[in-house]
Amino acid sequence: MTPDTAPAAERATARWAKVIDHTRCIGCHACTTACKSENEVPLSVTRTFVKYVDVGTFPQARRAFQVTRCNQCEDAPCVTACPTAAMHRRPDGIVDFDKQVCIGCKACIAACPYDAIFINPEDHSAEKCNFCAHRLEVGLEPACVVVCPTQALLVGDLDDPASAVAQIVHREAVAVRRPEKGTRPKVFYVGADQATLDPLAAARPDGDLFLWAERATGADSVPGGHPAGARARVTGAGTARVAGDRSAGAPGANSSAAALLSYDVPHRAPWDWRVSLYTWTKSLAAGAYLVPLLLALTGTLAWDGGLWMVGAPVAGLVFLAATGALLVADLEHPARFYMIFTRPQWRSWLVRGGVLITAYGALLGVHALLGW
Numbered sequence: 001m002t003p004d005t006a007p008a009a010e011r012a013t014a015r016w017a018k019v020i021d022h023t024r025c026i027g028c029h030a031c032t033t034a035c036k037s038e039n040e041v042p043l044s045v046t047r048t049f050v051k052y053v054d055v056g057t058f059p060q061a062r063r064a065f066q067v068t069r070c071n072q073c074e075d076a077p078c079v080t081a082c083p084t085a086a087m088h089r090r091p092d093g094i095v096d097f098d099k100q101v102c103i104g105c106k107a108c109i110a111a112c113p114y115d116a117i118f119i120n121p122e123d124h125s126a127e128k129c130n131f132c133a134h135r136l137e138v139g140l141e142p143a144c145v146v147v148c149p150t151q152a153l154l155v156g157d158l159d160d161p162a163s164a165v166a167q168i169v170h171r172e173a174v175a176v177r178r179p180e181k182g183t184r185p186k187v188f189y190v191g192a193d194q195a196t197l198d199p200l201a202a203a204r205p206d207g208d209l210f211l212w213a214e215r216a217t218g219a220d221s222v223p224g225g226h227p228a229g230a231r232a233r234v235t236g237a238g239t240a241r242v243a244g245d246r247s248a249g250a251p252g253a254n255s256s257a258a259a260l261l262s263y264d265v266p267h268r269a270p271w272d273w274r275v276s277l278y279t280w281t282k283s284l285a286a287g288a289y290l291v292p293l294l295l296a297l298t299g300t301l302a303w304d305g306g307l308w309m310v311g312a313p314v315a316g317l318v319f320l321a322a323t324g325a326l327l328v329a330d331l332e333h334p335a336r337f338y339m340i341f342t343r344p345q346w347r348s349w350l351v352r353g354g355v356l357i358t359a360y361g362a363l364l365g366v367h368a369l370l371g372w
Contacts, residue, residue, distance in 0.1 A: 020190065033147075053066070072185065073185050090133070104124050107350050203261065340354045
């Protein structure tokens with residue numbers, strides 16, 4: 001099979017999109033393994049995966065699947081957040097990445113509302129699904145689309161009315177994940193259960209086991225779903241639990257909408273103690289200078305005194321230097337930190353923050369030299 005549209009090189013106006021038909025998906029994970037093979041994705045991370053949610057209770061129970069991947073947003077927050085434009089949106093609508101200029105700041109991970117971006121443990125750069133852009137460019141379908149045994153995955157030009165993707169999106173009832181974020185995603189779901197689209201809708205299983213896999217429970221693990229009973233609400237008649245709670249005697253256990261997360265891919269928390277530490281040192285860098293300034297403005301501290309002339313700027317510089325060192329150390333590619341200034345993407349809060357910190361450091365340095 002070939003894509004619904006001509007190669008991007010021949011159709012400069014192509015706007016690639018995907019349709020995932022959950023009425024056809026059998027949860028075989030062929031897309032996951034094909035993606036890993038095609039893109040050489042290492043173990044412990046994945047560009048696409050299939051989540052299992054058991055909906056309802058016996059005898060009205062069924063298993064729902066959800067294929068999760070990058071949504072190729074029209075207004076991609078990861079592109080806005082990336083300080084070096086390593087994450088960028090191509091003319092054909094694909095949100096791609098350039099590992100050569102990625103500094104590993106993880107701003108894209110924080111910005112993405114779909115949990116679709118990860119740090120590759122081998123090259124320490126951010127990556128995600130990019131619709132197998134290298135295949136689309138030569139007229140081939142993405143690996144996941146080719147290998148799907150039930151044709152649950154379709155890729156095509158959203159602007160081509162003859163493409164199957166455009167026809168499905170325009171004529172059938174489709175859903176997208178997190179529409180309230182305003183990202184305008186281009187991955188559309190047909191027949192997806194809401195319990196799979198909402199990452200917190202289904203309850204986590206008791207114990208440390210999924211259907212056929214161990215559930216990650218480490219301190220740095222970020223699990224999906226909600227703990228059983230965690231979404232209890234108090235009503236006039238007392239305490240009632242939501243449908244996801246299947247514990248004995250819980251009102252939700254008799255609901256046909258009860259949902260239990262039976263398989264999900266674990267994700268590691270991308271940040272650690274350094275975030276709290278450099279937030280603290282940054283606050284100290286500001287306070288060490290601003291507090292003496294306020295005291296001087298109120299007449300409590302002499303303008304020509306040593307505390308204001310030398311002590312305040314030097315203390316601010318010390319804590320600011322510590323902040324800078326921690327910020328650089330928190331990068332996956334600390335040797336590339338200079339790219340924030342040599343190839344800045346000015347919509348990124350990281351670039352703006354870096355410029356403000358540098359300007360503040362220059363102010364403190366000039367003040368310290370003048371007061372010495």
